[in-house]
Amino acid sequence: MSILEGVFYTWYNTCMSIGYELTIEQSQKLSMTPELIQAIQILQFNNEELNEYIKNELLENPVLEVAQSTEKGSLNDDGSNQTHEDPNLDIDRFRETLGEANYNSDDYRQWINSDKKEDFSYERYVSFRYSLIEHLLQQLQFSKITEKQAEIGRFLIHNIDEIGYLAIPIKEVSHIMARDEQEVEEVLKVIQTFDPPGVGARDLKETLTIQLKQRGKYTEPIKYILEKGMEDLAANKVSALAKATGISGSQAQELVDLIKSLEPKPGRCYDSDRTIKYVIPDVVVEGTEDGYKTSIYDGGTPALTLSSYYDKVRREYKEDPELTKYLNERVSSALWLIKSIEQRNKTILSVANAIVDYQREYFDKGEHYLKPLTLKQIAEEVGVHESTVSRTVNGKYMQTGRGVLEMRYFFTSGIKAEGGENLSSSSIKVKIKELLREENPKKPFSDQNLVDMLKEQGFDISRRTVAKYRDSMGILPSSKRKRF
Numbered sequence: 001m002s003i004l005e006g007v008f009y010t011w012y013n014t015c016m017s018i019g020y021e022l023t024i025e026q027s028q029k030l031s032m033t034p035e036l037i038q039a040i041q042i043l044q045f046n047n048e049e050l051n052e053y054i055k056n057e058l059l060e061n062p063v064l065e066v067a068q069s070t071e072k073g074s075l076n077d078d079g080s081n082q083t084h085e086d087p088n089l090d091i092d093r094f095r096e097t098l099g100e101a102n103y104n105s106d107d108y109r110q111w112i113n114s115d116k117k118e119d120f121s122y123e124r125y126v127s128f129r130y131s132l133i134e135h136l137l138q139q140l141q142f143s144k145i146t147e148k149q150a151e152i153g154r155f156l157i158h159n160i161d162e163i164g165y166l167a168i169p170i171k172e173v174s175h176i177m178a179r180d181e182q183e184v185e186e187v188l189k190v191i192q193t194f195d196p197p198g199v200g201a202r203d204l205k206e207t208l209t210i211q212l213k214q215r216g217k218y219t220e221p222i223k224y225i226l227e228k229g230m231e232d233l234a235a236n237k238v239s240a241l242a243k244a245t246g247i248s249g250s251q252a253q254e255l256v257d258l259i260k261s262l263e264p265k266p267g268r269c270y271d272s273d274r275t276i277k278y279v280i281p282d283v284v285v286e287g288t289e290d291g292y293k294t295s296i297y298d299g300g301t302p303a304l305t306l307s308s309y310y311d312k313v314r315r316e317y318k319e320d321p322e323l324t325k326y327l328n329e330r331v332s333s334a335l336w337l338i339k340s341i342e343q344r345n346k347t348i349l350s351v352a353n354a355i356v357d358y359q360r361e362y363f364d365k366g367e368h369y370l371k372p373l374t375l376k377q378i379a380e381e382v383g384v385h386e387s388t389v390s391r392t393v394n395g396k397y398m399q400t401g402r403g404v405l406e407m408r409y410f411f412t413s414g415i416k417a418e419g420g421e422n423l424s425s426s427s428i429k430v431k432i433k434e435l436l437r438e439e440n441p442k443k444p445f446s447d448q449n450l451v452d453m454l455k456e457q458g459f460d461i462s463r464r465t466v467a468k469y470r471d472s473m474g475i476l477p478s479s480k481r482k483r484f
Contacts, residue, residue, distance in 0.1 A: 039340040043347060044391045047280045050341070051301055057337055063330040064337065067305040132164065132199075132270040133157055139194045145187065152179060152187040156200070160191075164199040164267025165207070198266035205230075211262045221245035222255055233259065236480040249484035281399035283352040283407070285363070292363060294352045296345045297399065304338050306331065347384070351392045354381045355410050362410075363400065368431075370424045373411050428459065429469050436475065441483040449478075 045053060058064055130138070136157045140150060155177060159168040170188065174181040191200040197214050201207035205226050212218040224245050225233055232240045233256060242252035263269075281297045314327050355378065361369035375393075379386045393407035412424040435453055439445045445453070447466045454461060470477070 035336050035340075038336070039343065040391065042337075042340045043344045043388070044394065045344070046395045046397070047282050047297060047301060049395075050344075054302060054304070054341075061330050061334055061337075063307055063310045063327065064304060064334040065307045066302040130270065132160065132162065132267045135270060136160065136191065136194055136199065140191070143190055145190060149183070149187050149190075152177060152184055153191060156184070156188055156191055160200060160267070162267055162270075163265035164196065164201070165265075166200055166202050196263070196266040196269060198263060201266075204264055207264065207266060208259060208262050211266075212258075217258060221247055221252075222259070225255060225259065236476070236482065238482070238484050242484075253484040279397050279404055281404050282348060282396040283398045285352070285356055285398060285400045287363070287401055292356050292360075294349060294356055296349055304334070304341070306334055347382075347388065347392055348396065350382045350384075351378055351389055352398060352407070354378045355398075355407065357381075359410050363402070366402070368427050370410070370412065370426045372413055372424045375411060378411075425469065428454075428461065429473055431457070431459070432466065432469055432475075433473065439481075441481065444478040444481040446478045 042050065042053070058066070137154065140153045140157060143150075143153070145153065152173070155173065156166065156168075159166060159173075161167045166188065170181055170184050173179075173184050177184070188200055192198075192210050193214075194200070198207035198211045201210055208226055209218065212222060225241060229241050229244060232244075236256070238252050238256055239249055241256065242249045245252065245255075247255075284295050284297050286293050286295075310327055310330070314324060317323050355373070356363065358373055358377070358381075359371060361371070375386045375389045379389045382389070393411070396407045397404050398407050409426075412426050431454065432450060435450060436445065447463045447470065450466045450470075451461065451463045454466070467477075475481075
């Protein structure tokens with residue numbers, strides 16, 4: 001066979017081997033079913049989000065209801081509902097059990113409003129507070145102005161934002177209401193005498209001026225600072241302000257302190273739906289004689305069960321395949337939800353126990369003893385993936401003897417001390433705070449001073465790290481902390 005024939009023969013065999021064929025191959029891959037997605041979603045919920053999710057499920061799934069045989073929200077120590085002794089309850093066993101149960105139409109209830117005396121608590125009620133707009137309108141009502149001026153005043157008040165500033169130009173108000181600008185300005189001056197001091201201003205300078213005039217402190221040096229020295233004020237350049245106003249350093253310092261004592265956002269002390277936040281703990285840590293006990297906080301989370309009423313419906317309409325199929329699907333969905341919630345509680349409890357065990361010294365002695373901790377360490381301890389730990393602690397809170405703390409608070413980076421001991425960044429921040437409490441305000445510690453003092457205590461960290469920790473605590477640099 002010639003070389004040319006050999007090349008052709010190889011090419012022909014290769015071409016003939018290309019084609020379609022059926023093969024059987026075994027492989028493994030994770031399928032994200034809707035049920036698995038739901039379980040992951042439930043694990044991420046904090047208590048408030050979980051309660052809202054349960055409310056929606058109770059409305060959408062007729063088979064699901066709140067258990068009546070136990071106090072709402074009661075949980076076992078492992079985080080499961082007391083009404084479910086068997087976490088592996090399946091649909092067949094459910095049908096057998098419900099078939100023997102007596103139907104009571106009164107059981108077809110979900111959210112119960114109890115009238116029992118023991119359910120009464122003042123904590124269920126909140127105090128009433130005026131909003132900023134209501135507070136201003138009430139003051140306008142008792143002002144000595146005409147009805148036409150009151151009409152302008154109401155319009156202006158409704159255009160004051162949540163921090164207390166007028167959010168619309170006077171010229172625009174004049175155009176909209178067909179009133180003279182001077183008349184609008186006069187009504188605004190009346191509003192600016194209302195409580196809180198500084199309300200109705202159009203910018204920072206005006207609100208500070210209003211407050212100073214009401215205190216009788218609006219002097220020429222202060223006027224200069226507000227009009228021309230705000231940058232020096234922000235940079236704490238007291239000596240530059242003293243020189244510009246012709247007063248001593250100590251007098252300039254008094255003026256700076258006075259201005260900083262004013263409220264730059266006079267309206268923020270009033271209620272706003274966008275600023276009110278409530279923290280409901282997910283885990284409670286209690287000290288006992290044997291150490292610490294962790295439990296799931298059951299604040300209002302209902303214990304769920306399956307309704308016997310719908311088993312009665314299924315038996316009465318067993319010849320209806322469509323209805324039977326629907327009820328079977330609803331039962332499966334309800335059981336999966338119950339199991340997912342119980343698994344969520346167990347996972348949170350396991351992670352919380354691991355955190356408390358690792359950070360035992362913190363709970364015993366305080367913030368100085370908080371250790372560096374990573375998600376990986378807890379994941380290995382609990383026997384789950386890091387992502388599971390991350391979902392478990394994200395947005396969750398732990399009620400402890402040292403306050404209600406976010407669970408992520410216990411996960412901090414750290415450094416090694418001279419003795420080889422690992423210290424968390426939180427404990428270093430505490431030490432920095434302690435050092436700054438002892439500084440002379442006329443000669444505050446620089447970041448390098450802090451580095452040197454920490455090194456004397458056995459903590460070898462860079463100036464850049466000290467500056468980062470200081471900034472994260474909202475502490476100004478030494479040049480802005482200096483006082484005269």
